Amino acid sequence: MFTGLVEEIGILDRISRQGEAMVLGIKASAIMEDIKIGDSIAVNGVCLTATQIKDDGFTVDVTPQTYRHSNLALLKPGNLLNLERAMKANGRFGGHLVQGHADMTGTVRMITKERNAVLIDIAPDKPDLSVYIIPQGSVTVDGVSLTVAGTDGECFRVSIIPHTLGDTGLSGLKAGSIVNIECDIIGKYVHALLGRKAPVSADSSPKGISMDMLAANGFA
Incomplete structure (x- = not known):
């Protein structure tokens, strides 16, 4: 989970492509102090997993699903990237609830x-x-x-x-x-x-609000 408050602007260092799958090498500094392999990092708003960690950056995999539903497929080396680490439970909530799943x-x-x-x-x-x-x-x-x-x-x-x-x-x-x-x-x-319909009981009577239901529960 993220908050949408960008921590650092990273730089795309390299791209490896295989069809609709990609591996991105990203240069960063500020967020590198405590990230570990397996950590979630939002890259331009897309939640990706750090697979390799170096002193000056990290590597992430991009699946075909993410490739098809985000702008990551358009990236080129040298592009600037918005980076955010997953939020801490004891941190200040400055933005809003962000999943890192581009709609x-x-x-x-x-x-x-x-x-x-x-x-x-x-x-x-x-x-x-x-x-x-x-x-x-x-x-x-x-x-x-x-x-x-x-x-x-x-x-x-x-x-x-x-x-x-x-x-x-x-x-x-x-x-x-x-x-x-x-x-x-x-x-x-x-x-x-x-948008979901109310459940129906065994006698096929819909469970909803009616005058009889309100009266039976003391509201009318």
Whole structure:
């Protein structure tokens, strides 16, 4: 589990490809102090497992599933990567609950400035998942926890302060850039639970709220 607060901007050092499988060698420094083989690290918002550790970086495997559902397939040596170690149970929760499972990618449509903020409009590649992206809700873009400033049915907009822009790889985005998007996990669970039908008893009578049920329990 992550929080969407990027700890360090790493550099992609090398890529080994075999079809839709990849091995990434990533240079890093700040996060290297306590990571071990087997640790989870969010790379551009995608949860990956450290398979080798060196003094100046680490290696991760990318499976075909991740390759097909994230922007990692587009990476080239020298690219900047947002890195975050898994959160500690006793740590401060500064962002929001982030799993590191990209729901989809999106395309940056437009980048504009509004005083000290940078506004980025992003079009999700799976419009049906936009139900989870609501104004003032949380969304993760390339591993960065952001607040949705607005939506228009086709794109959603995030407003980014200078600190976040300068301390993450979002500063390198431009129109046409492909980003990883993870929707708010709480919204996904609520939507899934509300969409399920109530269980039916053996006598085929649905278990739901009715005047008889309210009266029987002292509410009417």
